[in-house]
Amino acid sequence: MRYEVAVVGLGGMGAAALAHLAGRGVEAIGIERYPRSAPGGASCGETRMIRKAYFENASYVPLLERAYDLWYELEAETDRRLIDLVGVLMVGAPERTAIAGTLRTAQEYDLPIEIFDAEQLARRFPGTHPRPQEIGLLERQGGIVFPERAVEAMLHAAEARGATAIFETRLERWTTHAGTHRLALDDGRTVEASRLVICPGMWAAELLAALNLPLRVQRNVQLWFEPSTTLFDRGLFPAFFVERLELPAPLYGFPAIDGQIKAALHGFGDLTDPERVDRRVRDGDVTIVRDALDEWIGSAASRYARGRVCTYTLTPDGNFVVDRHPHDPSIAIACGFSGHGFKFCPVVGEILSDLVLDGGSPYDLDFLAVDRFRSIPGLAT
Numbered sequence: 001m002r003y004e005v006a007v008v009g010l011g012g013m014g015a016a017a018l019a020h021l022a023g024r025g026v027e028a029i030g031i032e033r034y035p036r037s038a039p040g041g042a043s044c045g046e047t048r049m050i051r052k053a054y055f056e057n058a059s060y061v062p063l064l065e066r067a068y069d070l071w072y073e074l075e076a077e078t079d080r081r082l083i084d085l086v087g088v089l090m091v092g093a094p095e096r097t098a099i100a101g102t103l104r105t106a107q108e109y110d111l112p113i114e115i116f117d118a119e120q121l122a123r124r125f126p127g128t129h130p131r132p133q134e135i136g137l138l139e140r141q142g143g144i145v146f147p148e149r150a151v152e153a154m155l156h157a158a159e160a161r162g163a164t165a166i167f168e169t170r171l172e173r174w175t176t177h178a179g180t181h182r183l184a185l186d187d188g189r190t191v192e193a194s195r196l197v198i199c200p201g202m203w204a205a206e207l208l209a210a211l212n213l214p215l216r217v218q219r220n221v222q223l224w225f226e227p228s229t230t231l232f233d234r235g236l237f238p239a240f241f242v243e244r245l246e247l248p249a250p251l252y253g254f255p256a257i258d259g260q261i262k263a264a265l266h267g268f269g270d271l272t273d274p275e276r277v278d279r280r281v282r283d284g285d286v287t288i289v290r291d292a293l294d295e296w297i298g299s300a301a302s303r304y305a306r307g308r309v310c311t312y313t314l315t316p317d318g319n320f321v322v323d324r325h326p327h328d329p330s331i332a333i334a335c336g337f338s339g340h341g342f343k344f345c346p347v348v349g350e351i352l353s354d355l356v357l358d359g360g361s362p363y364d365l366d367f368l369a370v371d372r373f374r375s376i377p378g379l380a381t
Contacts (some may be wrong), residue, residue, distance in 0.1 A: 003029045003164070005356060006183055006193035008171050008207070011043035012147065012342050013334045014199035015154035016349025019074075021197070022161035024353060029164040029191060031183070036155070036167045041201040042311055043147050043342060045222045047254045047262055049239050050343040051088045051142035053111045055101025056318060059367050061109045063347050066363075070346030071145070078153040081146070086255055087238030088142030091121070091296070093133050096243040098250060102137050114138040127231040127297050131244070144239060144254060147342055154345070171207070176328065195356045196331040202274040202313045204321075204335035213321065214373055215336050218312040219269040219277055221285040224260040225293065228302040232256050241266070242296050251292040253300075261300050263293050267312060267339055274311070281307035312339035322348055322368040324355050332356040333370070 007018045010032035021028040034041065052068075054060045068083075075082050092099045106113040114137070121136040122128055130136065155165055170186040174196070183191040200207040202217045231237065237255040244251075253263035265288065272278070286304050293301040315321060315336040325331035332355040334348055341348070354361045366372070 001029065001189065002192045003027050004193065005029075005195045005197060006031065006181065006191050007197040007199065008183070009199035009201055010151075010155065010165060010167070011041045011199065011201055012151055012154070012345040013337075013348050013352070014197070015151050015158065016345045017197045017199060017334075017352040018163050018165065018349075019154045019158040019161065020349045020353035021357070022158045022163035024357065026357065027162070028158075029166070029193070030158065031169055031171055031185065031191070032165070032167045033170045034167065036165075042313070042337065043151050045147060045262070045308060045310055047257070048145045048147050048342040049088060049142065049241070049252065049254075050083055050145045051139050052109070053102045053106040053113055053137070053139050053142075055090075055098045055105060056340060057367065058105040058108050059364065060344075061105060061111075062363060063344055066350070067344050067347040070350065074150075074153055074157060074346060078156055080149060080153045082150045082153055083143060083145050084234070085141055085143035086234055088139045089125070089238045089240045090137040090139075090243075091130060091134055091240065092243035093131075093245075094135055098241060098243045099135065099137060102139075106139075112140065114140070125237065127229060127299060129296060129298060138238065142239065145343055150345065154349070179330070181330070194330065197352050197356055198331060198333045198335075199352075200335055202311045204313060206274070208333060208335070211326070211370060213336065213370070214316050216271050216314045217274055217277075218267070218314055218339075219272045220264065220267070220310050220312050220339065221269065221281060221289070221307055222262060222264045222310060223281070223286060223289050223307045224262050224305040225290065225301040226260055226303040226305050227256055227297075227300045229299050230256075232261055232297060232300055240296070242292075244295075247292055248288070251289070251296060253293070260305050261293075263289055263301070265289060265292065267314075269312075272311070277309065277311060279309045281309065312337075314338050316373070320344075320348075320368050321370055322351060322365060323370045324359070326370050329359060330356065
């Protein structure tokens with residue numbers, strides 16, 4: 001099988017890249033180890049957050065502006081609702097990382113944010129329990145992305161534009177000779193391509209071993225609870241992110257959809273091996289999130305309904321890796337999304353297409369470059 005570009009990994013980033021490549025008239029194939037309808041990587045969980053006032057790093061804002069436009073274009077093309085701007089509410093003391101960073105980014109990019117003190121916050125959102133020293137920041141242009149629906153929409157767009165996608169097929173190894181990449185698949189087939197896009201999720205360290213990327217895979221648990229009130233229903237209540245000193249990690253969650261609130265601790269969990277992720281939801285997983293949720297919106301966690309394990313692939317600085325391969329410019333890579341990448345899927349897909357076809361991107365990507373790890377002792381590529 002011969003193609004101009006092969007995309008390895010068809011989670012959110014790979015599916016987006018395949019759609020953009022096909023949209024540029026490129027003969028492209030995508031290869032995914034999981035079944036199409038049952039992703040086992042990070043692009044799952046029914047709801048993911050989208051927002052522009054990015055506390056993690058203000059350099060993401062231009063990418064987010066483009067991502068919003070591309071989400072809307074994909075909605076129109078596929079006739080599917082992929083985002084829902086229910087708002088995002090950040091809560092914490094003013095000196096906390098998320099609060100201070102959100103305010104700083106909103107000011108730098110003139111993004112609209114509503115600010116509430118604790119008393120105003122409790123009045124505006126009945127049922128919440130802000131601490132006296134806490135403030136709330138409401139970004140009305142934030143909200144929800146629906147990941148499974150979004151991945152399927154991107155795959156649909158890719159295939160409608162002429163791309164090929166194969167599932168339940170693993171890349172065993174690849175070699176490069178005379179400008180051609182040969183991908184050996186676990187079903188015995190071989191794919192040849194002039195260029196590669198590698199979006200390997202939690203298998204990045206394995207597939208990109210030569211780069212010695214300092215990545216860690218973390219087990220994270222998403223939980224759903226049935227509240228005893230309608231105060232937190234979608235349409236009445238925003239997505240939320242609560243940062244408190246006593247919590248082991250920030251609590252985040254979403255308004256009740258179909259009678260269930262989803263909540264989790266961001267970036268909290270055991271480090272794991274991609275091949276040995278414990279997919280069981282333990283009692284302790286539920287207790288720590290339910291207790292945190294009780295402290296924030298007491299009647300939200302009245303009954304535990306269900307849970308699901310996902311993974312974060314973490315970089316040391318929490319920023320993504322989106323770059324050309326430092327030893328082969330015909331390869332573009334995207335990995336290490338550190339639990340906050342899904343909202344960027346369409347723009348990352350566009351960037352990967354630009355990198356592998358044009359050799360560059362109109363965006364400033366220095367903060368996402370592979371070689372930034374050279375400055376970390378012992379982690380040079």
